[in-house]
Amino acid sequence: MSKQPTKQEAFEQQLADRLNAASLDKNNPSHIVPAKLSLDSKLRFRCHPGVSCFTACCGHINIILTPYDILRIRRYLGNLDADEFLLRFTTPTYLEKTDMPGVKLHLDEEGRCPFVTPEGCTIYPARPTTCRYYPVGMSYFHEGANEGAESEEFYFLVKEPHCKGHEEDKEWTIREWRIDQGIDESDEMNKEWMELVMRRKSFGLQASLSEQAKKMFFMASTNLDKFREFVFESSFLDIYEVDEETLAQIKEDDIALMKFSFKYLASSIFNTGELKMKDEKVKEAAERVKRQQQEKVKEAEKTYEELKALRDQMRAAQQERRKRAPDAGQG
Numbered sequence: 001m002s003k004q005p006t007k008q009e010a011f012e013q014q015l016a017d018r019l020n021a022a023s024l025d026k027n028n029p030s031h032i033v034p035a036k037l038s039l040d041s042k043l044r045f046r047c048h049p050g051v052s053c054f055t056a057c058c059g060h061i062n063i064i065l066t067p068y069d070i071l072r073i074r075r076y077l078g079n080l081d082a083d084e085f086l087l088r089f090t091t092p093t094y095l096e097k098t099d100m101p102g103v104k105l106h107l108d109e110e111g112r113c114p115f116v117t118p119e120g121c122t123i124y125p126a127r128p129t130t131c132r133y134y135p136v137g138m139s140y141f142h143e144g145a146n147e148g149a150e151s152e153e154f155y156f157l158v159k160e161p162h163c164k165g166h167e168e169d170k171e172w173t174i175r176e177w178r179i180d181q182g183i184d185e186s187d188e189m190n191k192e193w194m195e196l197v198m199r200r201k202s203f204g205l206q207a208s209l210s211e212q213a214k215k216m217f218f219m220a221s222t223n224l225d226k227f228r229e230f231v232f233e234s235s236f237l238d239i240y241e242v243d244e245e246t247l248a249q250i251k252e253d254d255i256a257l258m259k260f261s262f263k264y265l266a267s268s269i270f271n272t273g274e275l276k277m278k279d280e281k282v283k284e285a286a287e288r289v290k291r292q293q294q295e296k297v298k299e300a301e302k303t304y305e306e307l308k309a310l311r312d313q314m315r316a317a318q319q320e321r322r323k324r325a326p327d328a329g330q331g
């Protein structure tokens with residue numbers, strides 16, 4: 001019988017899982033400090049251009065981009081076209097040990113971030129959520145695998161030997177650190193999308209996700225320009241109920257469109273019902289199925305009638321031959 005992990009072992013395993021999914025060196029998990037931190041826990045750290053390791057952490061990393069990260073960077077780069085941004089700065093990947101496709105920052109030949117220079121990060125005000133978190137990590141502790149099981153948010157500290165920021169004398173609580181780095185805002189923007197990824201992760205790969213659903217998830221998560229075209233230039237609005245106010249918002253406002261895309265993905269992939277199909281469309285679909293059924297029944301009836309008529313003709317012809325046969329014998 002396999003031994004149940006203790007709470008501490010489960011906690012450490014989740015830290016290791018988190019480490020694999022985050023931007024850290026997975027060959028050396030020892031730099032995670034094995035202590036569960038809360039918002040009020042203290043952190044001694046400061047990163048600034050004067051540290052000897054400045055920008056050392058901007059290479060050989062795995063930075064997954066959330067939809068809000070992509071939007072924020074594109075805006076910072078002068079509303080860069082989504083296709084161009086994806087082609088120039090990203091590489092496709094899978095998210096958080098799932099089969100859900102997304103993108104990560106594309107590193108140059110030396111393994112460096114495309115936005116790093118000796119002077120620092122060229123997109124600092126718009127840097128991705130992962131960069132804001134470092135050296136703090138966040139994860140969830142699940143009490144059990146069952147649905148509805150309690151899940152508790154916790155933090156942990158990453159202390160990599162090359163990072164001299166830990167030797168500085170600035171002290172914060174995790175709460176203060178989050179505010180200073182703009183993490184609260186990023187997390188709020190990404191929340192519903194992260195929930196989709198986590199939900200998929202908790203389902204496990206045994207629950208299959210169609211290729212079509214994966215493509216839709218990728219498109220909506222990475223390319224808002226294409227998602228907008230999909231909403232306004234396909235039969236989308238004939239099928240889904242979207243009120244006038246929402247329509248006006250998502251036409252003009254990228255954040256509103258992004259939030260709307262999360263609702264669409266939740267409804268279409270996990271059937272959450274957040275986006276309703278038009279009643280008449282549901283009725284139309286039911287009518288169409290009924291009509292198709294009736295047509296098939298009619299076709300079957302017609303075929304049967306034709307076969308019956310053929311069979312009757314053959315029988316009549318056979319009887320006729322039998323009638324004539326005795327006459328032929330008397331000739």
Ligand code: SF4
Pocket residue numbers: 057058059113114115116117120121122123124127128131
């Ligand atoms: S986006 Fe900026 S902070 Fe993040 S890895 Fe690149 S250069 Fe460093």
Ligand code: SF4
Pocket residue numbers: 046047048051053054055056057058134162163164165166
């Ligand atoms: S102090 Fe740490 S976070 Fe700041 S540049 Fe150095 S390695 Fe990166």
